[in-house]
Each structure stands twice: as C-alpha cells, then as structure tokens.
Amino acid sequence: MFASLEKYYGLFRIRAKGITVYKGDFVVTLLLRVLFPVLMIFVWTAVYVTTGTTKIAGFSLLGIYAYFLITASLAPFRSDIDDMIGSDVLTGAIAVFLVRPITYLLDSIITDLSTVVVGFFTLTVPILALAVLFVPLNASLLLFGLFGVEAIAAYLISMLLEIMVGLLAVYFTSYAGMAAVINRCMSFFGGGLLPLSFFPSQISTVLSYLPFQFLYYVPAATLSGSISVQSSLFSLAIAAIWIVGLFVAAKFAWRAAKKHINAVGV
Amino acid sequence: MRQSLASRLMNGARLVYISQLYSFKIAMVYRAQFALTILDTFVGMILPIAFITIMYNVSQGISGWSFYQLLLLVGLVDFATIVVYYANPARINNVLRLGYFDTYLTKPQSPILMLLTKTEGMWSFFFGMWSIIVIAFACANLSFSMMNLAPFIITVLGGVVTFMLFTAFTGIASYRIFSQANSQNWLMSNILSFGQYPLKIYGNIGAIIFTFAAPIALASFYPASLLLGKIGILYFFAIFGLEVALSAVFLKASETLLKGYTSASG
DSSP states (O other): OHHHHHHHHHHHHHHHHHHTSSHHHHHHHHHHHTHHHHHHHHHHHHHHHHHTOOOBTTBOHHHHHHHHHHHHHTGGGSOOHHHHHHHHHHHTTHHHHHTSSSOHHHHHHHHHHHHHHHHIIIIIHHHHHHHHHHSOOOOOHHHHHHHHHHHHHHHHHHHHHHHHHHTHHHHSSOOHHHHHHHHHHHHHHTTSSSOGGGSOHHHHHHHTTSGGGGTTHHHHHHHTTSSOHHHHHHHHHHHHHHHHHHHHHHHHHHHHHHHHOOOTTO | OOOOHHHHHHHHHHHHHHHHHHHHHHHTTSHHHHHHHHHHHHHHHHHHHHHHHHHHHHSOOSTTOOHHHHHHHHHHHHHHHHHHHHSOHHHHHHHHHTTTHHHHHTSSSOHHHHHHHSSOHHHHHHHHHHHHHHHHHHHHTSOOOGGGHHHHHHHHHHHHHHHHHHHHHHHHHHHHHOSOOTHHHHHHHHHHHHTTSOGGGGHHHHHHIIIIISOGGGTTHHHHHHHTTSSOTTHHHHHHHHHHHHHHHHHHHHHHHHTTOOOTTO
C-alpha cells in the first residue's frame, strides 16, 4: 500500500516542480491573478463613494473588497483537469495511460492537485494575508476553518464537474469552445464576478440549488461574514450531497467514455 | 525595383484577406466547433453586459456615466478585443521561439504583417460582429451630436490600430524576456477589462497608464467621450495625434526588438 502511495507522491512532486520551470511566466501569472480584484476595487469604490451608497445587498464597501480578494484567493481551487483530459484525448496520449499500472483519472487528479497545492502557498495565503492586513478582514479561527473546508469542497466540486467537461472531448472532435462556454458560466454563476446576492431574487433562488455557488460565493461569503455560521454549515451539507452526486456522475461518465475512446493501439 | 506605397498596401491587404479566408475555411471543417466558437464569443461578450446590468440594477452605477454610456464602453472594448486574436502575444512568442518566423523573413511582405495575419480570424470576426451590434444598440439609446460621429469612428479605428501594435510589441518583448509567455494573453485580457470602465475611476496614475503605457483608453474611453460630448471636439486632434505617435513608437520598438531574433536554424 505504501509503495502505491509512494508512486503517486513521486508523480505529485514531479508535477509540482514542472509548474515552476518557467519562473518568469509563473511569477507574472501570479501577479495577474491579483489584477481582477484590483479592478473590482476600483469599480465598486467608484460606485459606493461617488453615489454615496453605504450598503448594496448587505455588502459594505470593505465587505466588497474582502469578497473579491477572497474569490481571488480561491483561484487555485478551480480545477484545470478538463484541459488535461481534453488534450490527452485529442492527442491520443490517453491510450498510453490506459495500459499503465496507474489509473488515468487518478494520475490527472494528482497532476491537478499539485497545481492546487503550489497555488495555495503562492497565491491563496499571500492574498488572504493582504485581506487580513489591509481590508482588514476580521475573521475568527472558526470562520477560517469553515473557509478551509469550503475551499476543499469547492475544489472537489470543480474537479468533478471539469472531469465531465473534459470527457466531452471523447465525443466531440473539438470540444474547446464548449468547455470555454461552460467554464465562463461556472465562474459567473458561481459568484466569481459578482456576489450571488446581487443577482435578481428569482435568479438567485435558482442558483442556490446549483453546485456553482460553492466555487466562489459560499466560501467568500463565509469568510467575509456575509452569511451566518449556521448558513455556512447548512451550505456545507448541501455541498457534500453535490459532491457525492457528482462523484457518481463522473464515475459513470468515465466508464461510458472509456468505451468510446479512439486512439492508436486502443 | 522598390514597390510603390500603394502597391505594398494592396499586397498587404490581399495577404490579410487570403489569410482570413483560409482560416475561416479551416475553422469550418469542424462545424460543431465553428458553432461553439460563435457561442463562446457571444457568451464572452454578454457576461460583461450582464455584469453592468446587475450593477445598475442594485446601485446607481458610476456617477456621471449612465448604463448605456457604460454599455458603449463595453462594446468598444469588445471591438478592440479582436486585435488580441491577430496580435496574440502567446502565439507571437511561440512563432518566434520555435523558429517559424524564419519562413516570414524569406517572404516579400513585411515580417510583422506576416506575424499579425497568420492567425485564426474567426474569433476576431465574431467578436467584431457582436461588438458592432452592442455599440449600435448603445448609440441608439444615447443622444449625441452627429458632428461627433466622424471623429468618433476615426479615433476608434486609430485606437484599435495603436492597441494592436502595443499587443504585438508585448508579444515580441516577451520573446526577449520569457522562455514561455502564456501569461501575456491573460495580461491583455486584464488590460481590456480595465478599459470597460471610465478612466477617472483609476485616478491620475491609472489614466496615464491606460493612455500611454497600455493604451486601451485610446480605443474605448477617449472615442466614447468624444462621441458623448464629455470632451470638446478639439481634443480629437490631440487624441488622433497621440494614436499616430504611439503606433509609430510601438512599431519601431517591435522592429528593433525583432533584430534580436535568433533563427532556429542557428
């Protein structure tokens, strides 16, 4: 069992090192992640200050600052596994994995996890530190703990959804356009661009039944104190149900996709 | 015998036309992907509009700018987005890094023109199409003097050319600085996002940056301000002069940087 874990740990280390090979590009990418919350800070400062508004949908100006910084810190928890799977299917590289003594999906998840872990230390922690120091974000250890659990749930939901998106490449010769549309919608309806409480109430109600809210809105609203601890715990319970459901769906999707994979030698 | 300027311009225009026609034909081989690309560009265009719609639904928006005025800015930035597909920094970096540029040096056309036209024009076409619809819709709901229309169109086109040359310069500069430059496209995407809002919200430093260093304001804010009468018509000459000057600077800088190109053949 330990030998099996060791091989996955070895893969994890190799992938994590590979992320930082192009150091200049890596550093620029990190800096660029901060640009969107900076833009939102400028925009919403203009809205609040120039119009004399103090609260919008329960968010004060500092609350909005905290919200966008926290959503930026969640960026590493958005899985890129769909790109990996899609690319492997289109190039036929997936055939190699099907004959290896390693589960293809597990290998992809480990590669993806390495990105998450590197991103956590290089992006999540510094941005949250910025939020705590400059907003300032006055969150208790309990809220940070809840945020941590919700961030993990966000990653699991994102990964399971993206696995199914990536497997579309098995059925469509070129799936990139569809994947781009789905990913944009997931970000928008997940609260990546705006808190979901800003949406009209009918749309907000529909979105509260979908899993996308757990990608950004629920963790950010929990840590910024916009929703109560009880609501956070209730949301976590809903997220757990979604994770189980999506896991089953992803398993079925993978089994069905394996029968349709066309590659040289398969 | 040296070609006349008119002849060179005609050859350049013919090259652009044939490149784009070829890229369309290639793209239409995969019809489902073609349809999804149209959908992707539509969703990419609609999300910023949904953002400002929700912003004006929950608040009074940005002081001094109505919803339709902001919609005009969004449409202009979407129009400027088409240049990112032509002067795609990551693609330019790859072309230079992998040595494909060698073949451009042997052609009778300008290497920079070859660099800008050898791309997939499909996304540019559809982004341009959607953006013109948005600009027309915004203008239909705005009142402005018809005397401002010609200066508006001239400064939009001039601003787009300036931004395209800036984007190409960024791609070529990234070749000299980075081994891999996938982050450059993301940088352009962020700069475009900043261009969707009035310049005044970024303060004096922001205004200088987005006018001279990353001149998206020349393609969006200044033309919109001219059309809406927010700045006097005499500013047209200053803006157009700046566009010409900056275009010359970025073109000259790109040509200078290309002198450091190392051929893949040694």
